[in-house]
Amino acid sequence: MARRPLPRILSNGSAQLARSRELARTAADSATDVLHPLITITRGLRRLASAGRRRWVDTPKERRGALLFGVAAVLLAVALAPYGPLLAVVALMAAAAWHGRDRAPAAPAGPAPGQLQRLKSLYEALVPYFSASDDPEPLFTRGGDWGKVFSEYEFDGDGRLAHLVVSYPAYFTDAEPDSRARIEHLLGAKCGRGREYHFAWDEEANQLTVRVLAPLPTDIAAQPFVTAPGETVLGFTDPTRVQRTLPLTHGAHGEGRTDVPPVVWRTGVRSTEPHLLAVGQPGSGTSTLLRSIALQALHHGDVVIVDGGGTGEYACLTGRDGVLAVECALSGAVTSLEWAAAETERRLAAAGKAHQAGDPPPEDTKRPLWLLLDRPSVFTHLASADDGTDPQSLLQAPLRHGRAANVTVVVAEQFDGLDALTAPVRQHTRARVVLGPATAEQLESVLGAPPHTTPVDQMPPGRGYARLGTGPVHRLQVPATPDPYDDATSEVHRQAVLDLLPPRTTPADEEPGPVPEAVRLDKAATEKVAAAALAAEKEASEPASAPPTPEGAAVAESSS
Numbered sequence: 390m391a392r393r394p395l396p397r398i399l400s401n402g403s404a405q406l407a408r409s410r411e412l413a414r415t416a417a418d419s420a421t422d423v424l425h426p427l428i429t430i431t432r433g434l435r436r437l438a439s440a441g442r443r444r445w446v447d448t449p450k451e452r453r454g455a456l457l458f459g460v461a462a463v464l465l466a467v468a469l470a471p472y473g474p475l476l477a478v479v480a481l482m483a484a485a486a487w488h489g490r491d492r493a494p495a496a497p498a499g500p501a502p503g504q505l506q507r508l509k510s511l512y513e514a515l516v517p518y519f520s521a522s523d524d525p526e527p528l529f530t531r532g533g534d535w536g537k538v539f540s541e542y543e544f545d546g547d548g549r550l551a552h553l554v555v556s557y558p559a560y561f562t563d564a565e566p567d568s569r570a571r572i573e574h575l576l577g578a579k580c581g582r583g584r585e586y587h588f589a590w591d592e593e594a595n596q597l598t599v600r601v602l603a604p605l606p607t608d609i610a611a612q613p614f615v616t617a618p619g620e621t622v623l624g625f626t627d628p629t630r631v632q633r634t635l636p637l638t639h640g641a642h643g644e645g646r647t648d649v650p651p652v653v654w655r656t657g658v659r660s661t662e663p664h665l666l667a668v669g670q671p672g673s674g675t676s677t678l679l680r681s682i683a684l685q686a687l688h689h690g691d692v693v694i695v696d697g698g699g700t701g702e703y704a705c706l707t708g709r710d711g712v713l714a715v716e717c718a719l720s721g722a723v724t725s726l727e728w729a730a731a732e733t734e735r736r737l738a739a740a741g742k743a744h745q746a747g748d749p750p751p752e753d754t755k756r757p758l759w760l761l762l763d764r765p766s767v768f769t770h771l772a773s774a775d776d777g778t779d780p781q782s783l784l785q786a787p788l789r790h791g792r793a794a795n796v797t798v799v800v801a802e803q804f805d806g807l808d809a810l811t812a813p814v815r816q817h818t819r820a821r822v823v824l825g826p827a828t829a830e831q832l833e834s835v836l837g838a839p840p841h842t843t844p845v846d847q848m849p850p851g852r853g854y855a856r857l858g859t860g861p862v863h864r865l866q867v868p869a870t871p872d873p874y875d876d877a878t879s880e881v882h883r884q885a886v887l888d889l890l891p892p893r894t895t896p897a898d899e900e901p902g903p904v905p906e907a908v909r910l911d912k913a914a915t916e917k918v919a920a921a922a923l924a925a926e927k928e929a930s931e932p933a934s935a936p937p938t939p940e941g942a943a944v945a946e947s948s949s
Contacts, residue, residue: 430482433489504544508535511550511579518572519557528558545601549581553599563592566839570829572597577843585842585864587629602627602842605866606649607849609639610885611681612868618689619657619757621682623822623855624865625649631863652855652863654820656797657757662858663792666810666818667801668835673825674851674867675801676702679761681870682799684889687711690757690795693729695722695780697764705873710891719771719780726783729760729796733786736794758796760787765814766806781811788817804831822865824853836862 448456467473500508512535519529519538528538543552553576562568573588576599580586589598605625614622615635622635631650639645656663665682669675676698683692683706694703694715707715716722736754743750765781772779787796800814804827821836826846832854833839840854840862851867871878873886 426486429489430485431489433485433487436488437485500542500544501548503548507544507548507550508539508542511535511553511576512538514575514579515555515572518575519561521558521560524558524560528556540596549584550599551601553580555597555599557595557597559595561595563590563595563597570839573843583845583847585845587627587842589841602864605852605864606639606647607852607866607869609637609649609866609868610882611684611870611889612638612885613889614651614685616653616685619655619660621654621656621685622868623652623654623678623682624851624867626652626855626863626865630861652857652865654857657795658792660792662820664788664798664818665800665820665822666814666835667799667822667824668804668807669801669824669853670804670826672850673848673853675803675824676763676872677851677870678822678824678867679703679763679799679801680706680872680886681868683712683759683761684870684886686757686759686797687891690759692759692761693725695725695760695762695765695768697722697762697767699767701874702763702872705886705890708893710894712891719768719775719777722765722768722780723772723778723783726760726780729758730783730786732758733790733794733796736796737790740793755795758794760784760796760798761801762799763801764803764806765800766802766809769809779811781814784811785813788813791817807835819858820856822853822855824848824851824865824867827853832862838862840864 445453445456467477470476512529512533513531515538516529516531516533520527527533538556539553540556541552541554542550545551557563569588569590573586576588577586580599580601585602585604587600587602589600591598605627609625614637616622628634628650631652633650633653634648635651637647637649639647639649654662654665667675667678679694680703683694683703686692687709691711691713692706693713694706696703696715696717699717701717703715706712714721714725716725740750740754762780762784768780771777784798787794787798790796791798798818800810800818802810823832823835826848827835827844829839829844832844836854836856837859838856842864849866851869853865853867854862855865856862869882870886871882873883873890
């Protein structure tokens, strides 16, 4: 059967529509050119009428009669004068044409002299990197035309570049990280230091887009976040790579409302990055990040905190509902982590039996358990000096099997103690955060990939970068979660943290109450952990005459 040809409306309809749109656009442009004087006069008459109405409203009521009399006298004189109405109409049209003209300032034909000098200097600086001696038609030459390579450019109010698109030759090795790093370092220095730049390399079009990033908000305090169970907000970032936003309050007194893109870390059974490592310089905000995570984790789980710094940063959490322990001593840290390792094994055994029987996991294995360790390298040095147990060696079970047992490990360490972290900690903490000033080499060594922005020397507390597994590197600003007992904390931030704290079920100077059923050990494991804690206490107190006090075993003993 012969195929019937398509109707003309279907075969060449698109071409007819294109021609119709072109004709309509041409007719509209022609009509605009022809009617431009009429449009200008109409706009001027409208402006004159608005000015007359404002003059009438601004005139006091006792003077409006005199004003009306003056206008009537002028109109009568114009009407009686020879050619008066005609001259009045001509004068009115001239005034309307003058007031209806386009008052927008004419766009400059090119960059200002200072901007032109910046573009020329930047072009000359790129010549050694984007030129080759055997190139017959080089884009970059000494004294060449910068207009051929800078297709787009914008300047801020200070006269510095805010946006730039650079075209580079195809033979440039843009696939090599070292080559890119050299160009990014040069552009960051020539465009102005002290700002963060985002670099977008388009290898197919051989173009580099440089954009100045706006500072991340630092006035967002700790507050309840709209997240699902198993989601933790690490901080906030740019909207370039994050499609989700959270409604937040910000400002000095929380009076502002805005939607900010967050960096959300997902934990639990289906998480691909169940554990996190945060690294930074002293005062960079790693303790703030741990406090923020603890306040969010207490909504749905239990928390064990091991503070290696010993500065009392987490004293506000002692005795709170859901906080199983806040340990600042080596013996207490060892006991708590031994309990956590045994609890992980118990959860695995209980879940395995349930799976073999075809039943759902027990309820006491579903409640999340969080292990937050701040500077564990301090305990490592103390344990090696006393030939004791390194607390990091007790993290192997929670790190390896934490995802199946709903146990999450968060480790915060400083750069000077990063070498003291054990191999399991480095291997299983695939979610990474770097806070504070850091070099490009330090960022790449911790995150596993260089950021697409230039790091700056001066950063506010809580400012850094985050990378979840093999995902992209995000800029990060941790919400302000200071220690509410610190005198330097503002009243607004102190009250915001206090409002998020759970009620205190156990006074700080008393023994903690019984551990919830969701994290209770069986009798054999409890006795084993308690015996090990008592032995460690006894060995530690042998040189002294005072009897041992099992303070570190409070968590294990309370669960018996």
